[in-house]
Amino acid sequence: MEQKNEMQLFRLRSSRGAIADGYRLFLSSFRPLLRATWIVAVVYALAAAAFTKSYIAMMPQLLIMKMQHLTADTAALTQLGMNMLPMMAASLFIILTTVALTGCGFTAFKEHASSETISRPAHWYGRFEVKTWLRVFLMMLAIGLFATLISFVMGVVIVLSQKYLGALASSLLVGLLWLLFFAAYLPVAYPIYQYMLTPGARLWKTLAAGYRTGLRHWGALFVVTLITSIITAMLTLIVELPAIILGMANLNSQLGTLQGDPAGMPDYMGWMTTVVFTIAGFIMAYVNLSALFPFYYLYGSVETREEERRKMVSEGKTTTDYSNDYK
Numbered sequence: 001m002e003q004k005n006e007m008q009l010f011r012l013r014s015s016r017g018a019i020a021d022g023y024r025l026f027l028s029s030f031r032p033l034l035r036a037t038w039i040v041a042v043v044y045a046l047a048a049a050a051f052t053k054s055y056i057a058m059m060p061q062l063l064i065m066k067m068q069h070l071t072a073d074t075a076a077l078t079q080l081g082m083n084m085l086p087m088m089a090a091s092l093f094i095i096l097t098t099v100a101l102t103g104c105g106f107t108a109f110k111e112h113a114s115s116e117t118i119s120r121p122a123h124w125y126g127r128f129e130v131k132t133w134l135r136v137f138l139m140m141l142a143i144g145l146f147a148t149l150i151s152f153v154m155g156v157v158i159v160l161s162q163k164y165l166g167a168l169a170s171s172l173l174v175g176l177l178w179l180l181f182f183a184a185y186l187p188v189a190y191p192i193y194q195y196m197l198t199p200g201a202r203l204w205k206t207l208a209a210g211y212r213t214g215l216r217h218w219g220a221l222f223v224v225t226l227i228t229s230i231i232t233a234m235l236t237l238i239v240e241l242p243a244i245i246l247g248m249a250n251l252n253s254q255l256g257t258l259q260g261d262p263a264g265m266p267d268y269m270g271w272m273t274t275v276v277f278t279i280a281g282f283i284m285a286y287v288n289l290s291a292l293f294p295f296y297y298l299y300g301s302v303e304t305r306e307e308e309r310r311k312m313v314s315e316g317k318t319t320t321d322y323s324n325d326y327k
Contacts, residue, residue: 009113009300015223018301022294023231029108029118033289036126037104040097041285047093048281049274054087056247099140101285103133105292106196113197113300132196138203139192146188150181186221187214193299217302224298228291235287243280246273 007025026033107129108118121127157177161170191210195201214221 008116009297010304011300012304013297013301015220015227015298018220018224018297019227019294021297023290025112025118025297026290026293029112030286032118032120033104033108034286035124036108036121037101037285037289039126040100040104041282044094044097044101044285045278045281047090047097048284049277051087051090051094052243052247052277053274054084054090058084058087097285098288099136100133101289102140102292103129103136105289106136107132109193109292109296110197112296135196135203139195142203142207143188143192146185150185154178154181183218186218186225187211189221189225189295190214190217190299190302193295194303197299213302213306217305220298220302224294228294232287232291236284239283239287240280243277246276 007021013021104127107127110132112118154174154177158170158174161173165173188207188211190213191207194210195203195206198206
């Protein structure tokens with residue numbers, strides 16, 4: 001019972017505690033999560049493998065076009081566009097399966113928040129909650145609009161800075177703006193979880209109100225984002241290293257073939273590369289899924305602190321100092 005209480009959502013935690021408990025929950029619940037999401041993970045892996053193979057097939061052709069100054073050749077551009085179609089289709093499947101995988105994660109979070117457990121699905125094909133997937137899709141659209149706005153502003157700044165400032169000043173200005181945008185984006189993580197885990201929550205209203213709460217806990221969000229990103233990057237490097245090596249070998253072989261050299265890769269490397277890319281994609285699906293769990297517990301900690309703050313305000317004992325909350 002004590003162990004179960006330690007893993008409950010709404011409990012005060014430091015940033016380190018949120019990260020540790022998040023990964024601990026993921027590892028302890030991996031088997032039911034695997035059973036619930038393996039079909040989505042397989043589709044994600046196949047889409048990632050198809051995207052990577054299409055990219056490897058396209059890049060040598062693009063390099064040859066640049067070397068031979070064929071970037072304005074209509075026939076060459078048409079052929080390049082045809083070769084990009086599989087990559088675009090694979091990208092669409094990656095986006096859709098990412099939405100589904102994220103939805104599966106929040107389905108598990110909702111169950112854990114109410115029962116303090118993540119149960120094994122009743123069916124071999126897993127658990128599918130279309131409503132949760134749709135909420136994830138709407139949430140990602142909102143984030144996409146925010147990212148599009150940032151990209152537009154950055155594009156305008158880059159053009160103007162290159163026109164009126166020097167190269168060094170332009171680079172420094174763009175770098176500073178990226179840091180400012182990153183700092184402004186961090187508080188969005190809190191209302192995302194609030195929207196996904198609160199029944200009946202409205203997207204834009206929750207984002208607007210929750211953003212102010214996220215600002216009050218910016219430091220904790222930064223620490224959890226930084227550490228989780230480092231862990232995810234290290235796991236990605238380990239998982240993707242064989243795929244990266246094979247990808248570079250295939251890329252060099254394709255480039256040599258387009259230049260008239262004999263193929264330097266054995267015949268079996270084609271299907272072997274596909275298998276390696278697929279396995280790496282399958283593992284990466286769960287690496288990315290695991291990154292959601294520390295923020296789940298950070299959300300619970302923020303909710304608990306905000307509830308305490310509301311009680312203090314009602315009692316006339318309010319404070320705005322959050323510097324020691326997450327140590």
